[in-house]
Amino acid sequence: MAAATLAVSLIMSGLTFWAVNTIQQDARVNDTRFGRDLGLLLAANVAPQIAENNLTEVARFSHRFYSSTSSVRYMIYADEDGRIFFGIPFSESEVHNSLSIRRRIQLPEDYAKNSDLPMVRQHVTPDGEVTDVFVPLTHEGNYLGVLAIGINPNPTVVASSNLTRDVTIAVFISIWVMVILGAVFNALTITQPIKELLTGVKNIAAGNFKQRIDLPLGGELGELISSFNEMAERLERYEEQNIEELTAEKAKLETLVSTIADGAVLLDTTLNVILVNPTARRIFGWDGHTLVGENVLHHLPTAVTLELTRPLYQIAGGETAAEREGEEFRITLTEPTLRTVRILLTRVFDQYRESIKGIAMTVQDITREVELNEAKSQFISNVSHELRTPLFNIKSFIETLHEYGEDLSEVERQEFLETANRETDRLTRLVNDVLDLSRLETSCRIYHFEPVDIAGPVEQTLRTYQLNARDKGIELVQEISPKLPPVLGHYDLLLQVFDNLVGNALKFTESGGRVVIRAYPLEANPNPNHPDEIPQVRVEISDTGIGIDWEDQENIFDRFFRVENRVHTLEGTGLGLSIVRNIVEKHHSRVYLVSEVGIGTTFWFNLDVCTEKDQSIEQPSEDHPNREGLPLQRSKG
Numbered sequence: 001m002a003a004a005t006l007a008v009s010l011i012m013s014g015l016t017f018w019a020v021n022t023i024q025q026d027a028r029v030n031d032t033r034f035g036r037d038l039g040l041l042l043a044a045n046v047a048p049q050i051a052e053n054n055l056t057e058v059a060r061f062s063h064r065f066y067s068s069t070s071s072v073r074y075m076i077y078a079d080e081d082g083r084i085f086f087g088i089p090f091s092e093s094e095v096h097n098s099l100s101i102r103r104r105i106q107l108p109e110d111y112a113k114n115s116d117l118p119m120v121r122q123h124v125t126p127d128g129e130v131t132d133v134f135v136p137l138t139h140e141g142n143y144l145g146v147l148a149i150g151i152n153p154n155p156t157v158v159a160s161s162n163l164t165r166d167v168t169i170a171v172f173i174s175i176w177v178m179v180i181l182g183a184v185f186n187a188l189t190i191t192q193p194i195k196e197l198l199t200g201v202k203n204i205a206a207g208n209f210k211q212r213i214d215l216p217l218g219g220e221l222g223e224l225i226s227s228f229n230e231m232a233e234r235l236e237r238y239e240e241q242n243i244e245e246l247t248a249e250k251a252k253l254e255t256l257v258s259t260i261a262d263g264a265v266l267l268d269t270t271l272n273v274i275l276v277n278p279t280a281r282r283i284f285g286w287d288g289h290t291l292v293g294e295n296v297l298h299h300l301p302t303a304v305t306l307e308l309t310r311p312l313y314q315i316a317g318g319e320t321a322a323e324r325e326g327e328e329f330r331i332t333l334t335e336p337t338l339r340t341v342r343i344l345l346t347r348v349f350d351q352y353r354e355s356i357k358g359i360a361m362t363v364q365d366i367t368r369e370v371e372l373n374e375a376k377s378q379f380i381s382n383v384s385h386e387l388r389t390p391l392f393n394i395k396s397f398i399e400t401l402h403e404y405g406e407d408l409s410e411v412e413r414q415e416f417l418e419t420a421n422r423e424t425d426r427l428t429r430l431v432n433d434v435l436d437l438s439r440l441e442t443s444c445r446i447y448h449f450e451p452v453d454i455a456g457p458v459e460q461t462l463r464t465y466q467l468n469a470r471d472k473g474i475e476l477v478q479e480i481s482p483k484l485p486p487v488l489g490h491y492d493l494l495l496q497v498f499d500n501l502v503g504n505a506l507k508f509t510e511s512g513g514r515v516v517i518r519a520y521p522l523e524a525n526p527n528p529n530h531p532d533e534i535p536q537v538r539v540e541i542s543d544t545g546i547g548i549d550w551e552d553q554e555n556i557f558d559r560f561f562r563v564e565n566r567v568h569t570l571e572g573t574g575l576g577l578s579i580v581r582n583i584v585e586k587h588h589s590r591v592y593l594v595s596e597v598g599i600g601t602t603f604w605f606n607l608d609v610c611t612e613k614d615q616s617i618e619q620p621s622e623d624h625p626n627r628e629g630l631p632l633q634r635s636k637g
Contacts, residue, residue: 001182009175016168020161027154027161031131032120034071035151039118039135042075043147050077051139055086062088073130073150077137078105080145105148107134129153193225200228210236263341263363266348269316269356271295280363285336296361301335308343315347315359330366339367390427394420447586451486451610452494454519454537461498461517465506473511476502481520487537487607493583498541500576501603505543508601513544522606534611540604547597556593557581 042065049057062075066088076087082104119134131151137144196213203211211232213225254275257264263280267273273291281287284301297305297312311327313319329343344362349355397420401413408416458478469476498517505515518540548556557577584591584605595601 005175005179009172013168013172016164020164020168023161028122028129028131031151031153032122032133035131035133035149036118036120036135038069038072038151039133039147039149042149043135043137046077046147047137047139047144050137050144051142059086062086071152073152074148075150076105076148078145078148080143082107082146105134105146107146197225197228200232204232204235263361263365265296265361265363267296267312267316267359267361269358271297271312271316271359273299274358280361283333283339283341283363283365301333303331303333304341304343307331308345311345312359315345316356318356339365340370342366387427390423393423394427397423447490447493449488449490449587452489452491453486454484454494454539454607455480457491457495457498458517458519460495461502464499465502469506469515472506472509474506474509475514476506477514477516479516479518479520484519484521484537485535485609488610489587489607490583493586497580497583500580501541504576505541505545505601509543509545513600515541515543517541521609535609536606537609538604538606540602542600542602544600547599548593548595548601549597553593553595557591 042062046058046061049055049061058077062077066072066075074088076084078084084103084105118136121132122129123132124130131153133149133151135147135149137147193213200211200213212229257275257277260277261279263283264275264277265273265280266275272293273296276286276291281289284299284304286299289299291299297309300308307329311329315327327345329345330340331343332338332340342364344364346360346362347356348358348360350357397416401408401416405413455478458480462476462478466476502515502517509515518538520538522536522538557580580603581591587605587607589605589607591603591605593601593603
């Protein structure tokens with residue numbers, strides 16, 4: 001109100017001064033016209049006397065004219081050279097000498113040529129503004145000089161203009177004084193209580209319900225302050241009753257969000273972070289960063305930012321379809337580590353589901369799921385490929401026998417049946433290997449481990465392959481240390497390990513070669529940090545075969561990877577070493593190899609020696625931890 005009042009006063013004062021200036025300008029124009037007409041009239045009456053040099057009559061007429069006209073300030077006559085020879089109320093002295101000052105009127109050089117037109121100007125004197133009118137004196141076409149008349153301004157107009165200006169200034173000053181006084185009064189009686197109320201409201205909003213306002217005021221402000229104090233008292237009581245419950249519920253919610261396996265990020269409608277749990281921090285590499293209150297797009301990995309920027313703004317702006325409350329994205333991250341995540345964006349509505357209050361971002365690490373799906377797809381593809389070849393061969397030979405059996409010789413029919421039989425055996429081995437590998441990789445399968453004399457499965461393996469080794473001209477020997485302690489393991493699984501490793505060794509060893517199975521206890525290496533470390537037995541299967549390239553050694557234990565493909569051999573399923581690896585891992589160990597092309601290959605692994613404690617355990621549960629912190633997988637063979 002004060003500013004508006006001052007603005008109006010400034011506008012009105014400006015309009016008043018503009019009107020006064022306009023009136024003064026009009027008065028100057030009127031004075032100019034009056035002086036010009038008066039000068040022309042006087043010049044026309046005195047020009048004949050001046051032409052006759054009758055200065056006495058000119059002086060007499062001029063005095064009468066000056067006395068009868070109050071508007072005339074002065075009258076001056078000058079000759080054609082500008083020298084003044086008569087003036088009212090002053091004139092030249094009658095006596096002239098060398099000390100006399102000759103006064104003259106300085107006129108423009110071409111004034112005589114434009115002598116038909118009077119010249120008018122205004123100038124300011126100590127007694128006020130004067131309008132000067134210069135009228136040329138001509139008679140019968142002869143230029144005689146100039147008449148200068150000074151015209152006083154209209155006294156009425158001057159007085160009214162000055163009065164109006166003084167009144168306007170006084171009113172303007174009065175308004176300013178009233179506004180200043182009003183502002184002071186307002187600050188003392190209204191503004192200060194309102195400031196106190198504002199401070200109190202801010203304290204209440206900040207949770208300080210002990211805020212009170214104590215001002216001795218009446219009227220509406222007094223009622224408002226009283227109502228505020230009453231409200232603060234009620235809020236304080238409510239706080240005392242409910243703060244513990246609210247705190248407990250908030251703690252439960254934060255604990256729930258922080259312990260869920262999926263990442264959770266809660267955003268407001270401007271995409272600023274409200275809440276983020278530890279899982280999301282780990283997935284996005286946000287550990288140690290303060291994110292609350294900052295735009296989430298400034299901290300997300302580049303791949304996620306590129307994928308989610310537009311959907312986030314669309315969801316926050318309510319641009320998605322009404323029936324869709326969220327969207328799902330699958331993104332591969334390269335930072336901080338390589339992983340695949342599934343991100344679900346869900347809109348958060350108010351209690352009436354009328355407006356969007358924020359966005360909930362759920363982040364799931366599906367890296368393992370993607371890897372398993374890829375492995376399953378690859379496994380199915382490999383199995384299908386491996387099954388197709390023997391089935392096609394069996395079908396082809398049987399169809400040939402069916403259609404052309406009578407046309408074939410007995411030798412050809414026998415050869416076709418033997419080929420079909422070999423392919424059937426090959427198919428059987430493949431199916432058995434797949435089933436074995438599936439059983440080994442099934443986490444729910446439990447195996448019963450018991451003391452096993454390692455010489456047993458070794459001797460049984462040697463008996464199985466002795467005839468095959470003799471036919472190929474390969475020496476098959478065992479080197480078992482005497483008094484070798486029993487190991488903790490599964491007899492049938494260990495027999496399958498020896499069967500696969502010895503079978504591979506014989507397959508890739510030329511005639512005259514040698515395959516050796518060794519088993520010996522590892523020398524004790526006391527470790528003060530692990531005094532209870534269990535002794536172990538090392539098992540080695542060595543051959544003098546073709547060896548394995550370094551590039552193949554990295555993939556030798558993968559399913560369906562076959563070195564024989566590189567040497568153009570069609571035998572084998574490519575699953576034997578995968579089965580070996582799984583069985584050895586079931587015994588809480590790892591299988592290693594050392595190989596050199598043209599020299600041979602050695603596979604080796606360690607087995608724990610069976611102790612009295614292990615013998616006392618008959619059937620432990622699946623979740624019973626072993627010495628490495630992994631669940632023991634045991635069942636009866």
